[in-house]
Amino acid sequence: MSSTTDSSVVLEKPAEDKPSEDVVLRLEDLVVEFPAGAGQIVHAVSGINLEVRRGETLGLVGESGCGKSTTGRAIMQLPKPTSGSVHFDGRDLASLSSEEVRKLRPKLQMIFQDPISSLNPRRRIPDIVGDPLVVWGRGAEKAKVVPEVLRAVGLDPEQVADRRPHQFSGGQCQRVSIARALVLEPEVLICDEPVSALDVSVQAQILNLLEDMKARYGLTLVFIAHDLGVVRNISDRVAVMYLGRICELGPTEALFDAPVHPYTRLLVSSIPSMEGAQRGEVGTGEMPSPVSPPSGCRFRTRCPLATDRCASEVPEMREVAPGRFTACHHPILDTPVEAPLPAAVAGDHSTNGTAPAPADS
Amino acid sequence: MRPTTPQAEKAPTTAAPGRHARREGFEDGALLTVEDVHVRFHTRNGVVHAVEGVSLELSEGEVLAVVGESGSGKTVFTRRVMGLIAGSRDTEVSGTVTFDGITLSELDAKGLSKVWGKEIALVLQDPMTSLNPVKRIGAQITETLILHQKLSKQDANARAIELLRSVGLSEPERRVRQYPHELSGGMRQRVTIAIALSCSPRLLLADEPTTALDVTVQAQILDLLGDLQSRLGMAMLLVTHDLRVVRSRSDRIAVMYAGRIVETAPTKDLFDSPRMPYTEALMNAVPPITGPNHVRLAVIPGRPPDLLAPPKGCRFSPRCPYAQDRCLTEEPPLRDAADLPDGSAVEHSYRCWYPVGTPENAEARRVNVERGETAAGTPVTGEMVPA
Numbered sequence: 001m002s003s004t005t006d007s008s009v010v011l012e013k014p015a016e017d018k019p020s021e022d023v024v025l026r027l028e029d030l031v032v033e034f035p036a037g038a039g040q041i042v043h044a045v046s047g048i049n050l051e052v053r054r055g056e057t058l059g060l061v062g063e064s065g066c067g068k069s070t071t072g073r074a075i076m077q078l079p080k081p082t083s084g085s086v087h088f089d090g091r092d093l094a095s096l097s098s099e100e101v102r103k104l105r106p107k108l109q110m111i112f113q114d115p116i117s118s119l120n121p122r123r124r125i126p127d128i129v130g131d132p133l134v135v136w137g138r139g140a141e142k143a144k145v146v147p148e149v150l151r152a153v154g155l156d157p158e159q160v161a162d163r164r165p166h167q168f169s170g171g172q173c174q175r176v177s178i179a180r181a182l183v184l185e186p187e188v189l190i191c192d193e194p195v196s197a198l199d200v201s202v203q204a205q206i207l208n209l210l211e212d213m214k215a216r217y218g219l220t221l222v223f224i225a226h227d228l229g230v231v232r233n234i235s236d237r238v239a240v241m242y243l244g245r246i247c248e249l250g251p252t253e254a255l256f257d258a259p260v261h262p263y264t265r266l267l268v269s270s271i272p273s274m275e276g277a278q279r280g281e282v283g284t285g286e287m288p289s290p291v292s293p294p295s296g297c298r299f300r301t302r303c304p305l306a307t308d309r310c311a312s313e314v315p316e317m318r319e320v321a322p323g324r325f326t327a328c329h330h331p332i333l334d335t336p337v338e339a340p341l342p343a344a345v346a347g348d349h350s351t352n353g354t355a356p357a358p359a360d361s
Numbered sequence: 362m363r364p365t366t367p368q369a370e371k372a373p374t375t376a377a378p379g380r381h382a383r384r385e386g387f388e389d390g391a392l393l394t395v396e397d398v399h400v401r402f403h404t405r406n407g408v409v410h411a412v413e414g415v416s417l418e419l420s421e422g423e424v425l426a427v428v429g430e431s432g433s434g435k436t437v438f439t440r441r442v443m444g445l446i447a448g449s450r451d452t453e454v455s456g457t458v459t460f461d462g463i464t465l466s467e468l469d470a471k472g473l474s475k476v477w478g479k480e481i482a483l484v485l486q487d488p489m490t491s492l493n494p495v496k497r498i499g500a501q502i503t504e505t506l507i508l509h510q511k512l513s514k515q516d517a518n519a520r521a522i523e524l525l526r527s528v529g530l531s532e533p534e535r536r537v538r539q540y541p542h543e544l545s546g547g548m549r550q551r552v553t554i555a556i557a558l559s560c561s562p563r564l565l566l567a568d569e570p571t572t573a574l575d576v577t578v579q580a581q582i583l584d585l586l587g588d589l590q591s592r593l594g595m596a597m598l599l600v601t602h603d604l605r606v607v608r609s610r611s612d613r614i615a616v617m618y619a620g621r622i623v624e625t626a627p628t629k630d631l632f633d634s635p636r637m638p639y640t641e642a643l644m645n646a647v648p649p650i651t652g653p654n655h656v657r658l659a660v661i662p663g664r665p666p667d668l669l670a671p672p673k674g675c676r677f678s679p680r681c682p683y684a685q686d687r688c689l690t691e692e693p694p695l696r697d698a699a700d701l702p703d704g705s706a707v708e709h710s711y712r713c714w715y716p717v718g719t720p721e722n723a724e725a726r727r728v729n730v731e732r733g734e735t736a737a738g739t740p741v742t743g744e745m746v747p748a
Contacts, residue, residue: 063575169664199430200602201661201680204646208658226576229605233648233656252654270580271650272605284529286547286578 024220025052025075025188030084032070036291043290044070046244047084049317052188057214057221059235059252061228061267065287067244068224072190075222076110077101088188106136109181113193115173119165119180126150126161129179136184145183152216153179153209171202178209182217189214190222195230207234228271232256240264243287243298246317250324260326260333263299297329305330391418392596393442393564398456398466400437400446407669411437413620414456421563424590424597426607426628428643429617432665435600438617439568441466442598443483444473460564479509482557484586486569488549492541498525498552499537505559524555529585547578554585561593568600583610604643608632616640619666619676622695626709634718636698636711639677662739675712683715683725684735 032045045067052058060068074081077093086093088108093101112118119128129149130142138145147157153175165173174194181189191210195203207230214221225231231238231252238255240248240263248261259265285302288294297315300306307330315327400412412434419425429435440446441454444465448454458466460481465473477483485491493501502524503517512520518537525533528551541549550570557565567586571579587610590597601607607614608628615625616637624637635641645659663680666672672679678688691714698709701719715725729741 063577171664199665200604200643200646201430202664204648204658204660205662207648208660211655211657227648228576229648229650232650233654233658235654256650266577268650270577272580272583272603272608273650284581286545286575 022053022055023051024054024089025222026050026087027071027075028085028087030071030074030086031082032067032074033082040291043244043293045074045081046293048241048244048246050239050246050249052220052222054187054220055218056236057223057234059231059238060222060224060241061226061231061238062241063226063267063287065243065290066241067290068226068241069192071241072110072192072222072224075190076105076108106132106184107187108190109184109186109188110190110192111174111177111181111194113196115170115177115194115197116165118177119173121165123164124161125155125163125165125168125176126157128165128176129183132180132184146179149179149183152182152213154205155179169202170198171205174198174206175209178206178213182213185217186219188220188222190224192224193226194223196225196227203230210234228256228267240267243293244290245298245327247299247328248324248326249317250321250326254321254324258332260320260324260331261299261328262303262305262330262332265332266302297327305332390420392421392423392461393419393598394457394459395442396457396459398438398441398458399454400434400441401453403451403453404669408453409668410620410671411668412441413671415617415620415622416456417615417622417625419564419596419598421596422591422594423613424587424599424611426599426601426611426614427617428601428604428607428614430602430665432619432668433617434620434668435602435617436568439483439566439598439600443477443481443566444468478505478557478562479560480562481564481566482560482562484550484553484557484565484567484570486572488546488553488573489541491553492549494541496540497537498539498541498544501552502537502556502559505556509560520559521555524559525552527589528552528555528558529581530555547574547582550574550578550582551585554582554589558589558593561595563595565590565595565597566600567597569602570599571606572602579606586610605647616643619671620668621676621712623677623713624709624711625695626698626711627707630707630709634698634703636701636709636716636718637677637713638681638683638715638717638722640711641717642680642682675714678735679737679739681737682729682735682739682741683722684737684739685715685725685728686736687714689736 027048027050030045030048034042034044036042048071060071062068075086077086080094085095088104091104093104126146130146133139133142133145150157150160155172155175165176168176194210195206198206210221211234213219223231223234235252237250238252239246240261242263248255248259248264255264256268259268288301294301296312297303297306297310300310303310309329313329315329317325317327319325320331320333395415395417398412398415402409402411415438417425427435427438437446442458446452446454456466457464460476463476465476499518499521502521503514506512506517506520507514521537522533525536530536530548530551544552570586571582574582583606586597599607599611611628613625614628614631615622616639617623618639624631624635624640631640635644642659642661646661648658649656661680666676666679674690674692675681675688678684681688693712693714695710695712698711701716703718715722729735734740
């Protein structure tokens with residue numbers, strides 16, 4: 001999308017909003033809030049703008065409580081976001097009726113962290129995998145499609161025919177979940193921590209499988225995880241989240257090798273490395289509560305570079321190098337960018353300033 | 362197990378006199394010696410062989426990492442060392458655990474309570490459940506101090522504040538009056554570490570101390586543990602599933618698989634030249650954090666064995682890319698790597714008939730690649746065998 005379009009203009013005519021060729025999913029100013037009792041509000045996701053291109057794997061990383069899973073669920077409209085929009089193939093899911101959303105769901109599938117609890121323990125594997133077909137009135141295809149998909153995810157259809165989830169290990173259950181998600185041939189697969197519950201030796205099997213399935217079914221993946229090593233390996237681009245906002249977005253290798261946002265730098269230097277000693281400084285402190293996030297930049301309470309400006313002004317998302325975006329007043333750059341890009345004039349909006357959607361390169 | 366430094370609820374009032382003479386008269390011997398420890402659980406479905414003949418030694422001030430996947434027996438082993446698992450109607454234990462001349466495995470609860478917290482402390486994985494939710498932080502720390510160090514309540518309180526400060530907790534004066542639910546996970550783990558260290562133990566057992574924490578907090582806690590360990594000169598048994606975590610934080614590593622130690626070596630040596638195919642496979646299965654993305658990960662086929670019926674022969678043989686007929690019938694003993702042609706003189710032992718890096722291993726791989734499967738019938742693919 002061309003980021004010169006003012007976001008308010010886009011909101012006025014969502015119907016005519018034509019997606020650019022390669023964008024399959026676009027989040028605009030996505031906000032998700034939950035009541036926390038006593039009149040308090042959990043600001044889980046606070047104004048996210050993100051584009052997912054067709055055929056790519058977009059990694060979404062951050063620590064627990066940063067809103068990455070909530071973002072994934074908001075894309076699925078589970079539940080509907082508090083405000084903002086999710087455009088899928090050019091249609092704004094938030095403006096559609098639930099019946100219309102339901103009709104789009106086959107194109108948009110999700111797999112979850114705990115593979116065992118996400119399968120119905122009382123049903124047999126082929127029924128679990130074939131159910132989506134039955135729901136969509138394609139039950140007749142079950143006999144043909146289900147064995148195909150099971151084979152694709154590395155399970156023997158004959159062996160699993162009479163089995164139920166409890167007879168399988170976590171890794172195998174995750175294969176079943178993936179098969180169930182793929183049986184309707186979705187365009188986008190949202191993976192919410194798909195390997196976190198698995199042992200290292202099994203994790204590699206599932207990661208390789210996801211890469212294979214992506215190639216075979218032409219999928220677009222949104223890969224949510226807290227393990228940076230995993231995300232680094234599978235993603236084409238990575239968005240780093242902190243306390244409900246995206247703080248950095250960029251191509252995987254560049255982002256990991258030369259982080260621009262101080263939080264990304266902290267995350268990357270915290271990864272225990274197979275190659276040897278830790279690479280950088282270790283930060284202090286922990287993420288503040290999303291009930292009362294800090295004003296201005298939400299990372300400022302832990303940021304070594306924070307200044308007064310960070311407390312008063314929400315940093316806008318801006319492009320600091322080709323394809324690399326960050327929301328930081330003091331990005332770590334070889335050549336400092338002082339002036340924000342013209343598109344980011346919305347800086348004097350009060351707290352939840354709307355950052356312009358990151359443009360394609 | 363509730364308290365982090367387990368103590369008998371009703372401790373004997375005749376507890377050991379004063380501080381033990383640390384570092385004095387200490388000879389360069391083993392602080393902890395574990396010999397041929399077995400733990401078997403009799404369950405309705407059969408006997409679970411959780412720990413099978415584990416032996417190891419830990420010197421004063423040394424950090425030994427025990428690495429294994431879930432079900433490898435590492436936690437049961439740690440608990441047996443601590444004395445938290447004892448023989449009973451459905452639990453069969455054997456072997457000896459000796460700590461500084463005391464045979465822990467023969468002590469009863471009363472005897473153990475003199476050692477727990479004072480000489481040996483334990484930090485567990487989940488700081489949410491290892492603290493008492495209805496007691497203030499301060500009271501949970503002073504409990505140990507009053508019991509073992511005979512401090513007055515006031516002194517103990519002052520010491521508790523000091524301890525909280527030493528583990529990097531902000532506003533320690535306020536924290537002692539707070540309850541666990543008022544603290545975050547990382548802060549709670551700092552509290553459990555403070556409790557563990559309150560009596561300057563000589564041995565700290567840390568069972569997955571950072572697994573429940575976020576990556577930035579994990580780094581903080583590991584650094585804290587390493588820092589305190591070297592400052593206090595205590596020995597540490599660091600149990601984890603993550604090889605990456607221990608790479609720069611341990612002197613030696615013992616890799617556990619299906620209840621057995623399958624390889625043990627100084628950390629650098631283990632990473633430089635793993636001998637056991639399982640260790641090699643574990644290392645290759647971890648996604649790298651440098652180099653290009655979309656790297657095909659080396660996989661370990663199958664899954665860890667069922668300890669109700671562990672495989673015959675080498676327990677890794679059904680998943681091993683090099684497995685030959687011998688591996689299926691004969692379990693390899695722990696062998697010394699110094700006997701290998703390119704082995705160094707360091708203490709490095711492994712359980713394998715076809716150790717990685719030897720001509721025998723290369724030959725086994727060639728044979729398996731040629732016939733397309735291992736002797737155990739596992740298909741050999743390019744993904745499985747490192748080039």
